[in-house]
Amino acid sequence: MYEGAVQDLIDELGRLPGVGPKSAQRIAFFLLDADKDDVQRLSEAMIAIKEKVKHCRICGNVAEQDECAICRDARRDQSVICVVEESKDVMAIERTKSYRGLYHVLGGSINPIAGVGPDQLRIRELMTRLSDETVEEIVLATDPNLEGEATATYLARMLNTLGIKVTRLASGLPVGGDLEYADEVTLGRAFEGRTAVT
The missing domain is CATH 3.40.1360.10 (Dna Topoisomerase Vi A Subunit; Chain: A, domain 2)
Known part of the structure; x- marks a missing residue:
């Protein structure tokens, strides 16, 4: 357990999806040792995403305008x-x-x-x-x-x-994967979508 700002940052980073306690600690110490300008740019990018990014009024994709680039593309x-x-x-x-x-x-x-x-x-x-x-x-x-x-x-x-x-979408087993690691849904869909071998 660290004190003050270091522990606060680790706690906040640990709330991110896919970031466990050890990863949060590694990221916090990386940021602590990083150049102040790099950390400033990261901070500004995080604030900008909340201020500028919204959802496309047509499809719901992320966009900085009322419509995303895909919906605007004729x-x-x-x-x-x-x-x-x-x-x-x-x-x-x-x-x-x-x-x-x-x-x-x-x-x-x-x-x-x-x-x-x-x-x-x-x-x-x-x-x-x-x-x-x-x-x-x-x-x-x-x-x-x-x-x-x-x-x-x-x-x-x-x-x-x-x-x-x-x-x-067709689905099935990934190339190079093992059957024992495939979940039931994927394996079932692979059987349903099987094709003849010629």
Whole structure:
């Protein structure tokens, strides 16, 4: 246990996702030894994100304007919307350079244990976007875990009544992975999506 500002920083860093007590301590001492200008830039970047960044009024992605760059891009395929849980998922898909449609960020997934139901997600906003009948396909790209699967199933049932094509990202086992480490959902989806070997 350290005293004063050092312990306060370790405690605050420890509240960040994925940062345990030892990592928080390492980061705190890195910052303590870092150049003051570097720490100042980090501090300013953290304050700027809270002051400048908001959510796109159309898709819910992070943006510094009312609409994100993807929604403003007229070259994007307006007939397809990929539904994801979080903004970080948009960037993961964009890095593949294989999708040119639009996105809709739900802001999480259905998780009754955490008190998150469909009403806490941006599902109503998705339905509003579909009312102009220009969208022909919805790609469900929620996480392949229990909450993501529950969210995808809920959305698929709701969207199928609208006559819009609903697809789900293919999923399976990672290359180089071991079966013993695969979770039940991933392994089950791998079996369901199996193809013939020629």
